[in-house]
Amino acid sequence: MWAIRTAVNYFFEIVQLLVLIRVILSWVPNVNMYSKPVKFIYNVTEPIMEPVREFTARYINLGPIDISPIIVLFLLSFVRNVILRLLFIL
DSSP states (O other): OHHHHHHHHHHHHHHHHHHHHHHHHHHOTTOOTTSHHHHHHHHHHHHHHHHHHHHHHHHSOOTTOOOHHHHHHHHHHHHHHHHHHHHHHO
């Protein structure tokens, strides 16, 4: 059971790290968006970011400010904690 909890924890930490790297890449002006590492980061994080981005655009209209990475990081942390607590009970 310890190995499963550790694997789940590492998985969520890696996804959170990829979201943070994506945010930093969006601030860098001369990033080659077609390079393999950048495409990998965007391909992994886009399925998580897109629904949150659509929700915030529809219901929390802040204009050009995109708060979806913040919400995604909070949601990932919340889901990780719930899963780890459920695994701890078992």
